[in-house]
Amino acid sequence: MGAIGAIGFASPWLLLGLLALPVLWLVLRAVPPAPIRRRFPGIALLLGLRDDESQSDRTPWWLLLLRSLAVAALIVGFAGPVLNPQAQRTGQGPLLILADGSWADAADWNRRLDRIEGLLTEAGRAGRPVAMALLTDLPVGGPEFQSAEAWRKRLAGLVPNPWLPGDDSGDALAQWLDPAAGEDGRGAAPLRFETFWLSDGLARDGRRAALSALSARGTVTVFESGRNVQVLDPPEFDAGAIRLTVRRLHPTEAAEVGVTGFGLDPGGVERPLATGIAAFEAGQDRAGVTLALPPELRNRITRFQLDGQRSAGAVSLTDDALKRREVGMLAGGDAREALQLLAPLHYLRQALEPTADLIDGTLGDMLLANPDVIILADVARIPEGDAPALQEWIEAGGLLLRFAGPRLAASDVARDAEDPFLPVRLRVGGRTVGGAMSWGKPKTLSAFDRESPFFGLEIPEEVRVNAQVMAQPDPDLPRRVIAALEDGTPLVTRKPVGQGQVVLVHVTANAEWSTLPLSGLFVQMLERLAVSTRPSQPDASELEGTTWSPEILLDGFGEKRDGGDAAGVEGARIAGGITGPDMPPGLYAGGDRRIAVNAVRAETPLAPVAWPAGVRVEGLGGGAERDLKAPFLLAALLLLLADVLASLWIGGRLGGAGGAGLGRGIGRTGALLIALVAGLGGEPAMLRAQATPDREVATDDSRAILATSEVVLAHVLTGDTRVDEVARAGLSGLSQTLFQRTSIEPADPIAVDVERDELAFFPFLYWPVTARQPLPSPAAYGRLNRYLRSGGMILFDTRDADIGGFGSATPEGRRLQQIAAPLDVPPLEPLPRDHVLTRTFYLLQDFPGRHAGGPVWVEAAPPDAEQAEGMPFRNLNDGVTPVVIGGNDWAAAWAIDAGGNRMFRVGSGFAGERQREMALRFGVNLLMHVLTGNYKSDQVHVPALLDRLGQ
Secondary structure (H helix, E strand, O other): OEEEOOEEEOOHHHHHHHHHHHHHHHHHHHOOOOOOOOOOHHHHHHOOOOOOOOOOOOOOHHHHHHHHHHHHHHHHHHOOEEEOOOOOOOOOOOEEEEEOOOHHHHHHHHHHHHHHHHHHHHHHHHOOOEEEEEOOEOOOOOOOOEOHHHHHHOHHHOOOOOOOOOOOHHHHHHHHHHHHHOOOOOOOOOOOOEEEEEOOOEOOOOHHHHHHHHHOOOOEEEEEOOOOOEEEOOOEEEOOEEEEEEEEOOOOOOEEEEEEEEEEOOOOOEEEEEEEEEEEOOOOOEEEEEEOOOHHHHOOEEEEEEOOOOOHHHEEEOOOOOOOEEEEEEEOOOOOOOOHHHOOOHHHHHHHOOOEEEEOOOHHHHHHOOOOEEEEEOOOOOOOOOHHHHHHHHHOOOEEEEEOOHHHHHOOOOOOOOOOOOOOOEOOOOEEOOOOOOOOOOEOEOOOOOOOOOOOOOOOOOOOEOEEOOEOOOOOHHHHEEEEEOOOOEEEEEEEEOOEEEEEEOOOOOOOOEOHHHOHHHHHHHHHOOOOOOOOOOOHHHHOOOEEEEEEEEOOOOOEEEOOOOOOEEHHHHHHOOOEOOEOOEEEEEOOEEEEEOOOOOOOOOOEOOOOOOOEEEEOOOOOOEEOHHHHHHHHHHHHHHHHHHHHHHOOOOOOOHHHHHHHHHHHHHHHHHHHHHHHHOOOHHHHHHOOOOHHHOOHHHHHHHHHHOOOOEEEOOOOHHHHHHHHHHHHHHHHHHHHHOOOOOOOOEEEOOOOOOOOOOOEEEEEOOOOOOOOOHHHHHHHHHHHHOOOEEEEEOOOOOOOOOOOOOHHHHHHHHHHOOOOOOOEEEOOOOOHHHOOOOOOOOOOOOOOOOOOEEEOOOOOOOEOOOOOOEOOOOOOOOEEEEOOOHHHHHOEOOOOOEOOOOOOHHHHHHHHHHHHHHHHHHHHHHHHOOHHHHHHHHHHHHHHOOO
């Protein structure tokens, strides 16, 4: 097969016919066009005259070019053009197509599938049986040789795995090939076959053994991509900042790659929360980026990802090691001791500063900061003014950790009755060495029970307790003890309060009553209580005997999926961190702790493979072959049809020469041309033009026809792709609800650009407000004001009711004020209870979306609006409020995906579904209000009408 660039030809010798085109040009140039016949009465005066010279006109150049192109297309078509022709391979016998199938293949997986499809095509032409396998997931049994067509049908389901072949992959491959040794499998000569190996290009142990096993059965050809693999190492926390390292396979020229941190906003929607640029220097294989984020933002991040990379190796999940908790600390009395080592909070600070963000101040100030944990060291009484807020904070999920001390022991707190901020009642005084309730000698700690959060921790021999506050005997005391001394005396007690808990350590937080704060056990106990987080991965000894359940798993492309149906993993396996079929990369949970197992670790080697000299290595090629014969022949036929029409027009056979004749001629022959093209093209071209996959890219005319012939809801483009997708999905869900419950049958929603699109076609615009969307231009404001004055409605949604409600307290609210300032918006008021929006279709009292409780603003009622006698609402005329403003994120509550499923969770349980239903009802009322006006308000005239009728 001959080739010119990316196009090959089955019969390249036919292209020699193109050399005849100049001769054809000259021949056609010499042939005059057919004369135009016209009747002219004065021609009788010219009869009998002779013209000694005659000169023929020439064929127009554009018609010659048209005919030449038609002939050239015919010649090229019959030459058999093929796009991306693959080198024809001559081979016989069985063929094994083996792919590594790791995350390193994911970025160009489609190219690999195209290459495999080409290899299957060649094998099918040669009648060769084929077997296929992924080295990361070898099937049970030996190679299964089938027809190439059978494997082609299964090709679409072939996807890369999110792990690399193991170091023992060579031995595993050799063992997998053993069943093919012979029919009886007892020492017969092994089956010979050729192998095409699609490698991911990474060097690793086991590749040489795999190559040896394949070479023993036949020739091996390796296919590799020239793409430069880039990976992201797990994040590290250092000096208050997050450090990320990006590595690449080939240290070539200088380059930059973006890194984005994703996390959940207060509404539970995943958004980019941090971005950075990693710059590779020329010849360097790694680059770093440092992100300094406030604790509130850092704790929300769930993963980091390389921009533009589609691979599990480009994604790094985060766990508890990155999520530093906020801890408020307060000591009783005057905490400014003369000696630092005697300060009540000294050892707590030493233990928590590396792993937590500490908050100082009064108890009221700490509650305003809403920390994760509050630690009270020897604080006897809670101020009465702070008690209600502290109780509410604990019930909402807070952890109150208290340490005993002289002040608590000397007070009468929790003596006669249980204190809400202590887990147990306390006895008067305490217990000390040599005191009234003497031990005689310091006590050691008893082994932790299995039900204790400290179970499994090793107790150092040097830990001794000299004094403590004592718990009153109580029926509930045994189940509240989570640590005890060797004689059974409670040392740490705990009580659940709502969603939170109160914990009391019966000794001081310094070394005055015990040596516990001086030991490493003290830090480990704080970790188990979730007061602090571990800055590094736990080792195998710490995780021994535990089981971890996957919450989120990654596929080979780096996409997240729910891990609820996957089996749990043993702690020792988690500590190893090497992913595989039994432990894919993901986020694993064990109790209150989370551990991220990523596809790439800092220790994961990244080096190109060096193949032996005897191995043939090829590239992936330019994709699958595509036969271009039919398109060229179709183009030739269309050009010939155009030539026929042009010749008829020049000859006056289409109703006269010139432009008018052309128009009338096309009117008579256009139907024939369309029928011919439709028949040759398979699917009618007009239908293909109408079946646009996305109505947002339709032409202006088609948008106008669609919007005027059907009810179409529209949303304003913000420039934020995610927000625009949610807006479109929300209007789709609302349209579906309108179709099911009302007589309105909306078409699919359309996105509008206020800078260029005509707005008059749409009765309703949903405008989600983002903090960074650009302000409209003066021309766009003019278009918007005309839209509002002509009866259109805009629903502005700041989507921030969960954090600030509507107003200037949020970036979205401030942006809305800037957007709305030039608009011709009437005076607004909070939606009154007698507004027509409360009853246009459903009777409503509140208007939630994904968030509830945010105010909704509409056009203010006229000052003279009066309530009619006997009616529960005022006469508000027949006007429709031009704007509705709120922040309840209605689109997220309405949104459905392509399968009709709800995209976002609203609330929890039945109450959440009830809230979603109210959001849908609000949308129905809103659209009925837009399309019907205030017709419901006409009921105020009922008394007058009945009076006139004498009823």
